[in-house]
Amino acid sequence: MYEKITAPNTGSRITFKEGEPIVPDNPIIPFIRGDGTGVDIWPAAQKVFDAAVHAAYGDKRQISWFKIYAGDEACDKYGTYQYLPEDTLQAIKEYGIAIKGPLTTPIGGGIRSLNVALRQINDLYACVRPCKYYAGTPSPHKTPEKLDVIIYRENTEDIYLGIEWRQGSPMAEKLISLLNNELIPGTPEHGKKQIPLDSGIGIKPISKTGSQRLVRRAIRHALRLPKDKQQVTLVHKGNIMKYTEGAFRDWGYELATTEFRAECVTERESWILSNKERNPDITLEENARQIEPGYDALTPEKQAEVTSEVEGVLNAIWDTHGNGQWKEKIMVNDRIADSIFQQIQTRPDEYSILATMNLNGDYLSDAAAAIVGGLGMGPGANIGDTCAIFEATHGTAPKHAGLDRINPGSVILSGVMMLEFMGWQEAADLIKKGIGDAIANRKVTYDLARMMEPPVDPPLKCSEFADAIIKHFK
Numbered sequence: 001m002y003e004k005i006t007a008p009n010t011g012s013r014i015t016f017k018e019g020e021p022i023v024p025d026n027p028i029i030p031f032i033r034g035d036g037t038g039v040d041i042w043p044a045a046q047k048v049f050d051a052a053v054h055a056a057y058g059d060k061r062q063i064s065w066f067k068i069y070a071g072d073e074a075c076d077k078y079g080t081y082q083y084l085p086e087d088t089l090q091a092i093k094e095y096g097i098a099i100k101g102p103l104t105t106p107i108g109g110g111i112r113s114l115n116v117a118l119r120q121i122n123d124l125y126a127c128v129r130p131c132k133y134y135a136g137t138p139s140p141h142k143t144p145e146k147l148d149v150i151i152y153r154e155n156t157e158d159i160y161l162g163i164e165w166r167q168g169s170p171m172a173e174k175l176i177s178l179l180n181n182e183l184i185p186g187t188p189e190h191g192k193k194q195i196p197l198d199s200g201i202g203i204k205p206i207s208k209t210g211s212q213r214l215v216r217r218a219i220r221h222a223l224r225l226p227k228d229k230q231q232v233t234l235v236h237k238g239n240i241m242k243y244t245e246g247a248f249r250d251w252g253y254e255l256a257t258t259e260f261r262a263e264c265v266t267e268r269e270s271w272i273l274s275n276k277e278r279n280p281d282i283t284l285e286e287n288a289r290q291i292e293p294g295y296d297a298l299t300p301e302k303q304a305e306v307t308s309e310v311e312g313v314l315n316a317i318w319d320t321h322g323n324g325q326w327k328e329k330i331m332v333n334d335r336i337a338d339s340i341f342q343q344i345q346t347r348p349d350e351y352s353i354l355a356t357m358n359l360n361g362d363y364l365s366d367a368a369a370a371i372v373g374g375l376g377m378g379p380g381a382n383i384g385d386t387c388a389i390f391e392a393t394h395g396t397a398p399k400h401a402g403l404d405r406i407n408p409g410s411v412i413l414s415g416v417m418m419l420e421f422m423g424w425q426e427a428a429d430l431i432k433k434g435i436g437d438a439i440a441n442r443k444v445t446y447d448l449a450r451m452m453e454p455p456v457d458p459p460l461k462c463s464e465f466a467d468a469i470i471k472h473f474k
C-alpha cells in the first residue's frame, strides 16, 4: 500500500475519539528526521524517548518508530522535487501522531513550506508552544523563571493561507484595479485611499470558525491548568485591523461567554462585578464610568452603550459569577500584539495561555523561547481533531548541521509534549527531570554553554547532551 516505506511489524495504531488520542501500549509512531541539524537532533532525541519509556514502563510499553520521509531525504529516496511524498502523508493520516525534525523551506516554486503544508493538509489548526524555564538555564532576562506561558497559535489561515500576487503580475494589476476603482470607493469608511500601482498584494483571511476552534482548544487547556494559571489572553492588533485582528478578539470573547459561560469571566466583566462588590449601591452609570477610560468625553449614545453593557453583564452573570465567584473562573482578557511583547518581558508572571493568530504567534513564540534559553529550548505541537504532529519552534539551523553540536532540547521537549498528549506522563516527567538536572549541573550544548557564567568549556556535543539527560533520569 505504501510505495517505498514499510510500517514496523510490531505495534498498532493510535486512534482518536472526540479529539483525544486512544493509545495502545505499543503504538507505531511515524517520524521525519528533518533537514539540516535534523541529522544530529533526531538520533539524540529518539535515544532519550526510548530510554524514558523503558525506564518508566519496562517491557509493558514501547514505541515502534516508523521512518517516513520529507525534505531532502525524501528527494534522495523518491526523486527530484519529491519533498513531501504521498507515502508520508498517508502514514501520518493512518497513525495519527507523528514527530518531526525541522525541514528546509525550498527556495523557488512548488510547495511554499513543507512544515506549513504538513499542518494544513492534516488540518492541525492549533500550534501549541509552551515556554517554560528550567532552573539554571542561562537567559538574557533577569527573571526568566517568571515566564511560564503556552502560546496557542492559529495554524492554518492568516499568512499561512499564502494568498499573494507578485508586484507587476497580471493578477496583481487586475486586483489593484478592482480595489482602487470599485471596492475602495464603494466602502465609505475607506475614504479616498488608493493602493499604489506597483504593489505586491497579500491577503490575510481570518475566519470565525478558524479563530473560535483555536480559542476553544486554548480554553480547554486552561481548564486543565492549576487555578492560578487559568487564564487565556487573546493577542491581536485590533486597534488597527478591525475586521481581522479585532474580529479574532471579538470571536474569542464571544466563544468564551457562550460555550464556556459557566467557566469563564472576561476581564471587563470582572471589573463590572468587582465594582458592584465594593459598592453594592453603585449606579449603572457610575459602574460604566469606572470601566471605560474617558467615559465622560464619550457621546451620549456611546455612554448609553457602555451603561447598557454593564446592565447586561450584571443581569446575565451576577448570580453565577458575582460576590467573588468570578475569581474561581478562567479569566479571558486581551492584549494588543505589540504590547504583549513588552508585557512578557516586564510582567511575565501575569500571563498563562496566549491565543494568537498565525503571524503574531510566529513572532511571539521565538521571542518567548529566547527568554527561557533560546531556540534550543522551544518545543511545539501542531494539533488537530484527528491528528497531531510534534516539532520544535526552530528551523534547520544549517550552519550547525552534521557537526553534532546543536541543542536537541527543543525536539526532546516536543517529545515530552507528545508523551503527555499520549497520556504517558511518567516517561514525560523523567525526561523533564533529566533535562532540568543536566542543565542545573552545567551539562549543556554550545548555545547554553556560551551564555553561562562562567561559560562551560568545552560544551557537550548534541549526542552527549542526550546521554546526560538519560543519566539524570535517576
Ligand SMILES: NC(=O)C1=CN([C@@H]2O[C@H](COP(=O)(O)OP(=O)(O)OC[C@H]3O[C@@H](n4cnc5c(N)ncnc54)[C@H](OP(=O)(O)O)[C@@H]3O)[C@@H](O)[C@H]2O)C=CC1
Binding pocket: 101, 102, 103, 104, 105, 106, 115, 374, 375, 376, 377, 391, 392, 393, 394, 395, 396, 397, 398, 399, 406, 407, 408, 409, 410, 447
Ligand atoms: N518547523 C520548521 O521546520 C521550521 C523550519 N524553518 C526553516 O529552517 C531554515 C533555517 O531557518 P533560520 O531562519 O536559519 O532559523 P533557525 O531556527 O533554523 O536557526 C536560526 C538560529 O537559531 C539558533 N538555533 C536554531 N535551532 C537551534 C537549536 N536546536 N539549538 C540551539 N540554537 C538553535 C541558531 O543560532 P546561533 O547560530 O546563534 O547559535 C541558529 O543559527 C529555513 O529554511 C526555514 O524556512 C524555520 C523555522 C521552523
Ligand SMILES: O=C(O)CCC(=O)C(=O)O
Binding pocket: 104, 105, 113, 114, 115, 116, 362, 393
Ligand atoms: O516552515 C517554515 O519555513 C517556517 C515555519 C515557522 O517559522 C514556524 O512554524 O514557526
Ligand SMILES: [Mg+2]
Binding pocket: 362, 363, 366, 393
Ligand atoms: Mg517561526
